Each structure stands twice: as structure tokens, then as C-alpha cells.
Amino acid sequence: MRTTIPAGIVGLRGQVVNAVTVESDGVIGVSCRRDARFVPVDAVTGHRGRPNRWRHRRVWDVPMFGRRVALDIEYLEIVIGARDRRVERLDFVEAGARYTRRLAELVSALCRHLPISAVSRWTGLAWRTVKDMDRAHLKATLPVLHPRDIVGVRLLGVDEVARAKGHDYVTVVYDLESGNLLWVGDGRSAETLSVFLAELSEDTANGIQAVAIDMSAAFAKAVREQLPQASIVHDRFHVMQLYSKALDQVRRREFKQASPDHQDLIRGSRYLLLRNRDDLCEAQAQHLDRLLQANQGLQTAYVLKEQLQALWHSPKDVADMCRRLATWCDLAQASGLPSLRRFAKTLQQHSVGICNYARFPITTARVEAGNVAIGMIRKRARGLIDQDYFKLKIRQSATSEPPLALFPRAR
16 A cells, blocks of 8 residues: 655655655665645746646755655646746755755754864765855845945944954954944955945934944044044954053063073963953962062053053043043153053054043944854864855854754744
């Protein structure tokens, strides 16, 4: 007696399962025939068509019972109009694809958390196939980011990230109030950011009050040209990041000039000098105290670090913050330490952007959180070569993870 399995059970609309067998290589083969009750519809236009001939294809589906699953499906080639021959639409597989939509969804979900190589081993699919499936699924499902569709944005955060260290930079733009990723573009030049800003609607562009950026001259140039009314804010994170480099240069200089005994005290102290004192354990705090008592240069640089961090603590207004910044720069210049003097000169050149924090107390913390996620993408991929795929992964990292259709949530 011939037994068929209803399509509703297996999720293959338009197909009827005739047989399920285990093949010699361990693959579960599912033999299907077309359900004659369904009217053939063109996959491109959605119009009904006349049957022309039968076609058969093998497509891969999600694993079952610890085995790979292959579907042998039957469908129609149809005639549209006078001569156009098309393939009928199948709800569970894309036209011409060799895998089901739900397998693509599963693979893309796995690629969000695992390296492509691991997903390839787990599914038995080729590395290139896994990547192409993920990329195609992301292109089809991620929301399209068009600057002209953005409305109601007041505060922007802009930063640059690299596909791999020193290679192929992209510019990312966030809405600092909602935390949403607004745009990803190739490059890190003024022209790159200008492309995004120029495509904003006039009302949206005029409504932007401030843009948080690092001290990049390129980004500042684009903001001044495209958003003349917006204030540029150089946030605390990037300023302190730059000071950390200057402080480490002081540490290296003092190490070279120190006696062997003092070199042992300075060796391995980078973490102690850069971390907040409250984050140190008791032994680390004692080591730091001994280091600062023994070395005047490091003590000066460390005290100036603490004073610089206090610059962002409740400034009264822009003028007050500018006075405090000028005082700090005078102290750094008087320190006699070359790296701190160069750093102070840089701050003086960007004093307006730094002190605009008093008007717009914004930071790029949301941007940096996004950069952490992007760093995980790079780590899993060990350096993505495909720039377009890298941008898709960035956009994916900024979206909430949808539930898999394989395991739907209870209603």
C-alpha cells in the first residue's frame, strides 16, 4: 500500500512525500512529487502559467536524526504569455537554489556565532557554500539602510573599523539616542561620510544637533561641510585612548633611563598605569604606589591622567570646560615630558570639539559596543576578504536575533 505524508507536517507546500529512505552514504533521501491541487505560479511575476514540462531537482534540507537530509522535489516549468518559459514558485526553496530556505536560515543563524569553517564541518557543506548561503540570506532579510529614510535623528556617532588590522576600513554611523546602526560605508575619508550626510533629507539634516567623532580631520571636514549647524564633539573615550598611548611612551622612556633595580619595578606596569585605581586589587595598588614614589616622570604622567579624566565630570558650561582644559594643557607643557607636550598641543587644536561636551554630554559608547561585536566577527572569520560580506555581518550584529523557524516560540 502506498503511503503519503501531508505537506503540512514537513513544511513542503506544493509537494507530497512519497517515500523516505536511508541511502548508502547515510543521507536521508526524501522523495517528493508535485501536489496537483496547486496552481503553478511564476516565481518572478506571481502570474499564473500554463504547464510546459516536469522538472526534478535535489535540494539539501535541515539535518534530521543526526543525518543529512536531501529532498528530491518535482515542479513545473511553465509558459507565461506567448513564449516566456519560467520555473514555478516554490515557497520552501529559492529559484535555482540547491538548499531549502530553512536550511539557509539555520546556517545563517549558526554563522552569527560560529566560524564558517565550524558550520561547514557541522553541516557537511563546503566552506564556500556556507558563506554564500549566509550572504544571500542576509541580503534577503536584513532591513535596507537608506539615508533618505532616516527621520528624527538629533545625535550621531561616527567611527571607523577595519575588516582586518590595517586593511579595508569602513565607516559606521549610529543614532546615539536609539542606539540603532544607521549606515555602513566603504572607506574612512571625508568623502565617505559626506555621501551619507548628503543623502539625508533636508529636514533630517537640519535637525541634527551634534556629531560625536574621534579627532579625525576627515570626519570633522565632512560634518562642517554637510551639517554646518551641528556641533562636533570629541568624546572622552577617544581623548583618553590617545592619552594612554602618550602615557605608555612616558613609561617606555623612563624604563630606558632607569637603573636595573628600577627597571624591574617599571617592567609590566602598563596595566597598572592605565587602569582606574578602583579596579586594582590591593597588591596591584601597592605596586603602583611604590612605582610612583620611585619615578617622578611616571608620577607626573599618572596624576595628569587622573586630572584629565576629571575634565568631563559635571562641567558648568563650555567656557568653564575650556578654562579647565587650558589649565591642564599648561601643566602638561610644564611637565617637560615630550610625549605629554605633544599630546597637550593636540588637545589645544581640538579644544572646541572636546569642550562641546558641556553642551552635548554624548559619547561614542554605543559605537564602541558595536565595534566590540565587529571585533568578534573578525576574530571568528580570521580576517574577512569579502568587503561586502563584512558590511552585511556588521549590519547583522546591530539587529536583534530572530527566533529560528525550526524552534518557533510558543504562542
